[in-house]
Amino acid sequence: MVHDNLHQFGNLAGLPRSTHSFLQVIWHACVWFIWKERNNMIFNHKTEEVGLLLDSVKLTSFLWLKANKLTSVFSYTDWWRDPLLCMGVRD
Amino acid sequence: MLIDRDELWYRVLKARYGEEGGQLKEGGGDSSVWWRMLCGIRRGAWLGEGSWFEDNVCRVVGGGTSTYFWLDNWLGGVPLRVQFTRLFELSENKGATVKEMVERGWDVGGGAWVWRRRLLAWEEESVSECSSLLCDIVLQVSTLDRWRWVLDPIGRYSVKGTYRYLTLPTTPVETGLYDAAWLKQVPLKVSVFVWRLLPNRLPTKDNLLRRTALHHDDITCVEGCGRPETSHHLFFRCDTFGGL
Numbered sequence: 315m316v317h318d319n320l321h322q323f324g325n326l327a328g329l330p331r332s333t334h335s336f337l338q339v340i341w342h343a344c345v346w347f348i349w350k351e352r353n354n355m356i357f358n359h360k361t362e363e364v365g366l367l368l369d370s371v372k373l374t375s376f377l378w379l380k381a382n383k384l385t386s387v388f389s390y391t392d393w394w395r396d397p398l399l400c401m402g403v404r405d
Numbered sequence: 406m407l408i409d410r411d412e413l414w415y416r417v418l419k420a421r422y423g424e425e426g427g428q429l430k431e432g433g434g435d436s437s438v439w440w441r442m443l444c445g446i447r448r449g450a451w452l453g454e455g456s457w458f459e460d461n462v463c464r465v466v467g468g469g470t471s472t473y474f475w476l477d478n479w480l481g482g483v484p485l486r487v488q489f490t491r492l493f494e495l496s497e498n499k500g501a502t503v504k505e506m507v508e509r510g511w512d513v514g515g516g517a518w519v520w521r522r523r524l525l526a527w528e529e530e531s532v533s534e535c536s537s538l539l540c541d542i543v544l545q546v547s548t549l550d551r552w553r554w555v556l557d558p559i560g561r562y563s564v565k566g567t568y569r570y571l572t573l574p575t576t577p578v579e580t581g582l583y584d585a586a587w588l589k590q591v592p593l594k595v596s597v598f599v600w601r602l603l604p605n606r607l608p609t610k611d612n613l614l615r616r617t618a619l620h621h622d623d624i625t626c627v628e629g630c631g632r633p634e635t636s637h638h639l640f641f642r643c644d645t646f647g648g649l
């Protein structure tokens with residue numbers, strides 16, 4: 315089931331093949347943060363707001379992509395405002 | 406366990422624990438824990454079926470002096486004791502070596518076959534079947550018998566061969582499934598995490614319960630939604646996280 319979700323998200327219908335690696339990175343970031351948050355709740359008894367979690371996902375996925383120079387022409391604000399643009403979907 | 410029987414180590418272990426049926430004995434409660442664990446591996450303990458160790462060890466017979474005819478796995482993949490159970494039960498020389506058997510003559514009616522009683526017709530048939538297996542065998546007196554690890558082409562024990570053997574039959578490998586975990590952009594720890602997540606191998610509460618690490622009353626999701634925490638629930642269904 316989990317695998318299907320990754321597959322579905324990673325190959326999101328209608329988006330060109332070039333975006334798939336981006337989407338997969340985002341998916342990885344999502345599950346990674348959910349898991350970290352879950353552990354944080356259980357072991358540290360702290361909770362984070364969902365909105366903040368989402369921000370972390372955005373920032374982290376940007377950094378991961380940036381570190382590999384795939385998106386070097388884009389700044390964080392671009393990524394924030396219009397991820398699809400950064401993926402090369404729109405001109 | 407795979408040392409040759411005339412070597413020093415084997416002789417030391419034999420003196421300490423004794424030997425039975427061509428194998429070192431496990432010994433009672435006074436033998437060391439390590440030794441008993443090793444013997445457990447040999448028996449195939451802690452794993453579902455069969456013995457991954459013994460099933461994959463065989464003897465390569467040279468001169469036949471240190472290989473047991475009935476007991477060792479040296480011909481046809483299983484010991485003759487298993488292939489010809491009835492004959493083994495009836496034989497008077499259960500501990501004979503291959504060399505002794507060939508010297509006495511192992512063709513039909515040869516001196517190697519010594520039985521407790523007269524054989525029945527079908528038992529005679531299985532003797533001839535057994536000796537037809539043996540008729541091509543020529544011992545090389547100058548070479549020693551040695552052990553072989555079946556899973557490795559070179560015949561030496563290898564972790565790789567064993568790992569493959571142990572993982573293959575239980576988890577049919579869907580290669581595509583795990584490939585998805587490895588992305589060069591994400592940190593290694595995240596890939597490892599996803600690699601565990603995909604086949605549901607994360608220590609989520611339901612998995613912990615299955616391994617009896619948790620009690621029944623402690624398996625609900627941290628969000629307090631009251632449902633059991635499975636990886637599917639946690640990552641996609643739970644109201645709080647599902648939003649992501």
